[in-house]
Amino acid sequence: MKLFNTLTRQKEEFNPEKPDRVGLYCCGPTVYNYAHIGNLRTYVFEDLLRRVLEFNGYVVNHVMNITDVGHLTSDADEGEDKMKKGAEREKKTVWEIAEHYSQAFLEDMDRLNLLKPHWKPKATDHIQEMIGQIQKLEANGFTYVGENGNVYCDTSKFEDYGKLAQLDKQPFRGGEAGARIEVDENKKNPHDFVLWFVESKHGDQEMQWDPAKWGAPWGRGFPGWHIECSAMSVRYLGEQFDIHCGGIDHIPVHHTNEIAQAEGATGKKPWVKIWMHGNFLVLKEGAKMAKAEGNFLTLRRLVEEGYDPLDYRYFCLQSHYRKELAFDWEGLTAARTGLRRLKEKVLALGDSEESLAENYMGPFTEAVSDDLNVAQGLAIAWELVDDAEVPDADKLATIKKMDTVLGLKLNEPIEFELPPQITQWILERNEARELKDWKKADKIREKIEASGKWMVKDGPGGTEVRPN
Numbered sequence: 001m002k003l004f005n006t007l008t009r010q011k012e013e014f015n016p017e018k019p020d021r022v023g024l025y026c027c028g029p030t031v032y033n034y035a036h037i038g039n040l041r042t043y044v045f046e047d048l049l050r051r052v053l054e055f056n057g058y059v060v061n062h063v064m065n066i067t068d069v070g071h072l073t074s075d076a077d078e079g080e081d082k083m084k085k086g087a088e089r090e091k092k093t094v095w096e097i098a099e100h101y102s103q104a105f106l107e108d109m110d111r112l113n114l115l116k117p118h119w120k121p122k123a124t125d126h127i128q129e130m131i132g133q134i135q136k137l138e139a140n141g142f143t144y145v146g147e148n149g150n151v152y153c154d155t156s157k158f159e160d161y162g163k164l165a166q167l168d169k170q171p172f173r174g175g176e177a178g179a180r181i182e183v184d185e186n187k188k189n190p191h192d193f194v195l196w197f198v199e200s201k202h203g204d205q206e207m208q209w210d211p212a213k214w215g216a217p218w219g220r221g222f223p224g225w226h227i228e229c230s231a232m233s234v235r236y237l238g239e240q241f242d243i244h245c246g247g248i249d250h251i252p253v254h255h256t257n258e259i260a261q262a263e264g265a266t267g268k269k270p271w272v273k274i275w276m277h278g279n280f281l282v283l284k285e286g287a288k289m290a291k292a293e294g295n296f297l298t299l300r301r302l303v304e305e306g307y308d309p310l311d312y313r314y315f316c317l318q319s320h321y322r323k324e325l326a327f328d329w330e331g332l333t334a335a336r337t338g339l340r341r342l343k344e345k346v347l348a349l350g351d352s353e354e355s356l357a358e359n360y361m362g363p364f365t366e367a368v369s370d371d372l373n374v375a376q377g378l379a380i381a382w383e384l385v386d387d388a389e390v391p392d393a394d395k396l397a398t399i400k401k402m403d404t405v406l407g408l409k410l411n412e413p414i415e416f417e418l419p420p421q422i423t424q425w426i427l428e429r430n431e432a433r434e435l436k437d438w439k440k441a442d443k444i445r446e447k448i449e450a451s452g453k454w455m456v457k458d459g460p461g462g463t464e465v466r467p468n
């Protein structure tokens with residue numbers, strides 16, 4: 001297998017630390033709101049990575065954290081706490097917000113057919129590990145306490161700080177942003193970042209801990225965002241592991257700081273062998289999609305518009321994870337048509353399976369193992385189903401094997417989710433029909449069909465609604 005490593009900016013032959021076993025860490029969601037479809041694109045990419053690794057025979061230990069504390073609206077320690085903002089918006093406690101949006105995220109993962117990580121550690125359950133890592137950094141001389149009481153990481157003490165983002169080849173990252181946001185006077189160097197926040201700055205923060213419980217001298221407070229990933233990944237995958245993933249926005253700050261923390265604490269280099277980053281989903285006008293900006297698309301919204309979550313998965317599969325992907329509704333509609341046609345062809349193959357069509361399986365394996373060229377894999381799946389020379393039973397066996405990577409549920413009947421309002425109207429219409437109130441039943445049919453997205457049919461079980 002070949003994978004593109006952000007650290008070396010090259011495609012590399014993949015050789016895991018332990019033969020056949022792969023440690024995989026993926027930065028998880030900050031659970032203060034629904035995930036937007038941009039976030040979900042990154043999780044689709046990570047799912048493809050996991051599936052391709054397993055397809056190649058590796059046993060993967062997959063960890064994805066849940067960020068429920070410490071993530072500020074700017075990655076560089078400025079702005080408000082994201083969880084607190086969510087709680088204020090919805091007049092709930094931060095704990096309730098975390099619970100609600102974690103559940104919603106897991107549902108989204110399920111609907112996109114993303115394999116479940118083996119571990120989903122929550123930041124708030126691992127304060128001890130984070131404090132432990134900060135203590136090690138302190139012992140190794142990489143920290144200082146500011147006048148405000150916060151514990152900072154001293155980035156000038158690392159010889160190779162910023163190697164992932166190649167910061168030595170670029171001007172100070174965030175230079176322009178620094179002009180707009182308040183600069184933290186307590187920092188010795190511009191790239192320094194907070195490991196432990198104390199009460200003083202965020203006095204009304206609900207999530208707080210007293211580090212004295214674990215023998216640390218700093219004030220009561222909460223961890224910085226970056227420390228959670230380095231502390232939890234070491235806890236679940238060991239001091240050195242194979243692959244760490246996230247979106248490209250994490251290269252200059254979050255992942256750069258994670259490397260400093262982990263390597264500074266353990267002294268072992270490299271902490272992570274391969275860094276992989278998914279490029280952004282943007283809206284067609286070129287704007288990136290940001291959760292903090294309020295106006296963003298969720299998977300729920302796509303479902304309300306009559307799409308199946310797997311239509312969105314298919315949409316993502318058509319482009320390479322390292323390329324920016326522009327979203328618009330026409331593109332999603334085309335993906336829906338593509339997925340339905342492919343499914344119809346697969347469903348028409350019957351249900352007996354014979355041998356794998358090696359002349360298709362070989363190129364498919366080669367494509368997906370070449371830095372996840374899944375778009376090419378999908379094209380090969382299409383060629384296979386359209387090849388009149390291959391017997392149906394071989395096609396079915398082969399396509400099912402390919403689908404362990406594609407994850408499109410190709411041999412399952414087409415399913416779609418109805419928005420709650422439509423479900424309600426179906427109930428009301430069935431009731432009206434039972435009472436032989438045909439006028440009312442017709443009115444409800446009109447309401448269901450008014451948006452042009454849904455079509456009503458009367459079946460043996462009553463009202464049936466399908467996407468138009």
Ligand code: AMP
Nearest residue numbers: 029030038039042246247279280281289
């Ligand atoms: P967050 O919940 O903000 O921590 O983000 C979760 C994941 O989504 C991270 O890996 C981000 O890098 C990634 N991400 C954020 N915005 C986008 C976007 N527009 N397109 C793709 N990935 C994104």
Ligand code: ZN
Nearest residue numbers: 027028229254
């Ligand atoms: Zn992370």
